[in-house]
Amino acid sequence: MTTGHEEEHPVKAFGWAARDTSGILSPFNFSRRATEDEDVRFKVLYCGICHSDLHSAKNDWGISMYPLVPGHEIVGEVTEVGRKVKKVKVGDKVGVGCMVGSCDSCQGCNNDLENYCPQMIFTYSSIYHDGTVTYGGYSDTMVANERFIVRFPENMPLDAGAPLLCAGITVYSPLKYFGFGEPGKHIGVVGLGGLGHVAVKFAKALGAKVTVISTSASKKDEALEHLGADSFVVSRDPEQLQAAKSTMDGILDTVSAVHPILPLIDLLKPHGTLVMLGAPERPLELPVFPLLMGRKMVAGSCIGGMKETQEMIDFAAKHDIAADIEVVSMEYVNEAMERLAKGDVRYRFVIDIGNTLAATKP
Ligand SMILES: [Zn+2]
Ligand SMILES: [Zn+2]
Secondary structure (H helix, E strand, O other), rough: OOOOOHHOOOOEEEEEEEEOOOOOOOEEEEEEOOOOOEEEEEEEEEEEEOHHHHHHOOOOOOOOOOOEOOOOOOOEEEEEEOOOOOOOOOOOOEOOOEEEEEOOOOHHHHHHHHHHOOOOOOOOOOOOOOOOOOOOEEEOOOEEEEEOOOOOOOOOOHHHHHHHHHHHHHHHHHHOOOOOOOOOOEEEEEEHHHHHHHHHHHHHOOOOEEEEEEEOHHHHHHHHOOOOOOEEEOOOOOHHHHHOOOOOOEEOOOOOOHHHHHHHHHEEEEEEEEEEEEOOOOOOHHHHHHOOOOOOEEEEEEOHHHHHHHHHHHHHHHHOOHHHHHHOHHHHHHHHHHHOOOOOOEEEEEEEEHHHHHOOOO
């Protein structure tokens, strides 16, 4: 017997989906639309496991639609293009990140900021223009309008490059927009996870001095020796915080758990900006007085537009930036999710879809 998901579109697809708030993923037959004039279809080879996948699979944000196929760090090889497609051709390596659609007519869309379009369509668990639910990259095939396709440079590894499509652009865009990524600037990076570790690499490549701010002193060697940060502050150590007070032009805060931001505001120079990139499930306390005394700002930022995403991946390829990854099989995904929930990964899981998904077909 077939289900609605298998019949709503003409192209058969297979992936892994969460069915309820347990978040547990299992094999799932569904379908994807035919290749339209501006569409690019590709065989998925790798897909990163983003923290958002975990939150969405468990409906932590209350907006998930089941069955839910996660994955928005999707890389693969083009198998078919619509007749109006100019960007890529069959055989090219491409990627899709967090979004697959937008209104195409608002101020955001007209200024290469589709990510701030009020009608932006997420890569999974979102309603597409045709009224059907979108499915992500934990699947064998993907189709997207060419506007939302990223060309993968020749020398960018497909597996380690995949996480850049979400984690990479999430840190690159604010580094550029807030002017942090400039020689002479001193930038703090809070949290050394999937986002934080690439933030250090991009900020260094852009010429900034980088300090990693972390609750755990055990990450110091890793931050300095391996990732190339210039210094390290343990955020629970009052002496270290005092020593670094008023020294930073900007801070990228990648932590998605509820945490105090006063110590971070104190690290900023006057006119400095604290940019929030994580999404804590409860509001944070905002200490106003220290903002006034120094004209400081607390801001937010969400991924980046498609033009900037292409710029980011080209920049990364030029500067040998990629994520540090652990490649896993499709079968391992539930275990990987459990480990991710505990922070037990350095620094991103990437699923080897191309070599391991087909074997899980029932
Ligand atoms: Zn993500
Ligand atoms: Zn728009």
